[in-house]
Amino acid sequence: MLIFATSDKGGTGRSVISCNMAYRRALQGEMVAYLDFDFGSPTAGAIFDVPKAERGVDSFGLHSYFARHTEAQQLDTALHSDSDTLRDLPRVSGAGRLVLLPGDRDGGEFAISADMPARCAQLFLKLDREFDLCVVDLSAGRSYAVDLVLEATARPELSALTCRWLVFHRWTKQHILAAHGLVFGEKGLLAAGERRGHDPAELNKAVRYVRTAVVDLGVDQESVTRAAQGAWLRAYDQKLREQADKLRMGRARLAGQIPYDPMLQWSEQVIDDSDVRGLKIANQATVQAFEDLAAKLTDESFWGGL
């Protein structure tokens, strides 16, 4: 299965949430590949704490795979990461693997040449033979990477693959509108997909939303101290829900809701239960939200039932 992670604006937490979601799936026993398709500024290496890929690798990253026809290197995070959480993954009974396909340090965006969609499809096919789940982290906004994967996934050889899209947005009025524009706008995913041979209605069925940095009134009681403040937040939250419902981004299409977690605002990293129970630097609710989002990826009643 291929999961495309995208967002209209930067700073939504798309990459750090996707990385954690990938980690949860690997923990449950799956072979997971994480593809850094943010060609302009690869970040997954930093989140997975892989020193040689911190801002992309020197050579043989995904950018070179497309631009220079080299192989795309695969870095097993258990071997290449400095994070204890990732290094310990193979020692967890029944865990799978989490492999990073990094971007290149001096990548940059590129125009799509004629052979790239076929090359992209070939890569996806190859990874699908070996990995249960491939998370493709696309950059924020409309980019060449988005066009490339839309074109590749429209090709007949990928018709048997399950492709799903996650659109990440912060829980504000402007971000909801922006995410809506990214999908339904004139140059949005559905319109761009249609130009490349996708059925927009089918494509739309494969799109779900992830709300990020949501202030959880049940958990963040310390930051909401005054009654008036709490009442206002609840009322505004209700307004945002109504807005999302109207824009076809309501509960039925909600793949996950990630609470605001101060730790992740400062340090984008993979967190596990020891950060919650042992060190107590992250919130249990955050890990639970990653777990729930990871579970939703293969919840067929959720993806089928619209």
Next chain:
Amino acid sequence: MPRVAEPDSPAPTLALGEVRTCLIQNQGALSTPASVALMQLIPGSPVSKVERPVRRVISPEQVTGIDCRLNIAREGRGRAIGTVLSHAVVTNGRVLQGSAHVALTPAEAPERREWRHYLRCPGVVEVVGSPNPNNILDGFLTDSTPARGVDLASISDRVIEDVQGSSKLDHRTPLRAGTGVVRWAATLAPDTVPTVGIVKSDVSNVHTIRLRGRPDDLPMLIRFCEEFALHEWLLTTVMDVIVARAEVDIERDRDPLESLLFALDQLAPLWMPPTYLSERMKVLWDGLEDRTHYTTLFKQQVTRVRDLRDQVKIRPPRRF
């Protein structure tokens, strides 16, 4: 059988190769006609097939011209000019192999000659310079990815990708399993009894093989490496993928029956050591079995798969 060299050219002293093994990306196993159609990589060239004891369909040899530096261990320099042969093999319509190989001979001229000259001997590379043969072998076997020398990894990988991208396949993945890599190097000399040494690399799914044999053993050695690659991949896939994951699945109340049945129906019948092919092949394979007990190990794994299947059938997991 691959052509080695023309009779008047000097007999090769070294041979190098790489074999990659994976599942065909198709829901069901392919029929013989479908396998033959898939292996028709070069229109008009004959596809060869053998029905028994296992169905083996082989594509025509493809020729790739190379002119590159050799990656040589320790000291010495050399340039390799000539052609690499590569082909694809489908076994029982289920397993795909990409196999690339080349025989090395010393060059007679210090410069590159016309391509016409090299095309007369497909699969032969002339080595300009006189590096020590052991350094050539070690350099090739330890070459990294991406290759610094003769890049048979890319060529065998391309064979796989070309076949897997074919519109004749439905591109459904029946079982997720890795691609096995076997890199081999052979020393060829007259009056040599065939021998083999196998090393497992630190990288998962990668093995390197050193072989010895006579120059006319080369087709047999290439076949040996393909058979080793197939059997090694079968054992790894059943043991490390199917059995290991089924045990976790049962522990976590997931249903592993589908992959267990896949192992029994589709993979177990492929185990057929190539000792029936020739006396010299038998010598080589028996030498391998003496040290690795591969067949015994595989039988144990198949028994384990049956046990797990029975266990799942008797006590179905709570959740499906």
